[in-house]
Amino acid sequence: MSSLTEFQLLTVLAQEMNMRKAAERLFVSQPALSQRLQNIEKDWGTKLFIRSQKGLALTPAGEHVINFVNETLHREDEVREALHALQNEVHGTLKIAVASIVGQNWLPQVLKMFIQRYPQAKISLITGWSSEILKAMYEDQVHIGIIRGTPDWKGVKIHLFKDGLYLVDTEITKPEQVLETDRPFIQFKSDSNYYQEIQDWWHRKFQTTPKRTVVVDQIETCKQMTFNGIGYAILPSITLNGAEKDIFKVPLLDENGEHLSRDTWLLGYESAFELKQVKAFVELIQEFIIKTGK
CATH class of the missing domain: 3.40.190.10 (Periplasmic binding protein-like II)
Known part of the structure; x- marks a missing residue:
């Protein structure tokens, strides 16, 4: 049976699939690593990796062993955490x-x-x-x-905190002005109910759809495009740290006049x-x- 140190060696090899890179991570020479791998494979009684000029590839037997190694190391982490939990200092x-x-x-x-x-x-x-x-x-x-x-x-x-939603722009100072501008409404993708909340607010406020929209995949992209005057956006205050200049932040209010928040x-x-x-x-x-x- 291989030791935990050898398990860690196998894990690095499986991650890198390259003897040179694995040797660098393990702070050993390639010949020494190759010898240790041969001894481990002898211990298991089968080839675990196929060597080629392109690097390493796992054999079917190697896949089984690596799965076992990963499960064992994960279990070791759990045991160590349980032991640390018995001590006074915060470890793990x-x-x-x-x-x-x-x-x-x-x-x-x-x-x-x-x-x-x-x-x-x-x-x-x-x-x-x-x-x-x-x-x-x-x-x-x-x-x-x-x-x-x-x-x-x-x-x-x-519950940790809630942060308000704002209509953010370099020009717009009140919500009604979105109906007058030809600049786009910049939105970011989200899988939460955030998007639906914005849609509900918009239709309740304007009973229409934005003239133009631009959809981006990251909120930071949305923020930077807005700060650079490309269009306007609705952003939560967690993204607005107060350092932005020449930016108007108009709070979104619900039907009761309360500030919408996340x-x-x-x-x-x-x-x-x-x-x-x-x-x-x-x-x-x-x-x-x-x-x-x-």
């Missing part, structure tokens, strides 16, 4: 999945505090659409998720909150929100 890996807009505009300040306060802890971060965050949660890839909107979640659900939630299974690194992160977030108001 904090695995979080975060909606991209939160990961770009809000999370970095929180992670900076976390890293400074708990230098022994590690962080594994996934960003994406809220549907992707929920998928990672359901598949147990992460400890906690931070998503936008109102989630349908049966585990632990903690909610941000932290989700997780109860078992995850028993881990010290997760507890520490959630407590730090709550402290950060009290301190900054968001």
Whole structure:
């Protein structure tokens, strides 16, 4: 049976599929790595990789072994986290999945505090659409998720903050002016109910559709196009840090005159909150929100 060190070696080889690159990552020479691989293959009694001038390829037997290796290393991480949870210091890996807009505009300040306060802890971060965050949660890839909107979640659900929606432009100072301009309404793709909220507000306000629209795939692209005067957009305040110049921000109001806003939630299974690194992160977030108001 191979040791965990040899498992890690196999994992690197399977990731790189190149002896030179794998040797560089493992800080060993190529001949030494080749010899170690031969010994491992002898131990398993079969070839795991096929060597060629183009690199490495897994044999069918190698695929089975690599799957076993990955499962074993994942289980090792879980055991180590459980052991660290018994200690006083915060160790282990904090695995979080975060909606991209939160990961770009809000999370970095929180992670900076976390890293400074708990230098022994590690962080594994996934960003994406809220549907992707929920998928990672359901598949147990992460400890906690931070998503936008109102989630349908049966585990632990903690409300973090809400941020208002604004019509943002270099020229428009009140909503009615969108009916007069020929410049486009710039929208960004979203898989949440954000898009529907904007559509509902627009039709309630104007009973018509925008004259021209431009759809982009990232909110940051939408923001930069708006700031450069290409068109106007509706953006949440989390993306507006107050440093923008010559930009008008008109709050979106609902039928009751209340400011439309987006909610941000932290989700997780109860078992995850028993881990010290997760507890520490959630407590730090709550402290950060009290301190900054968001």
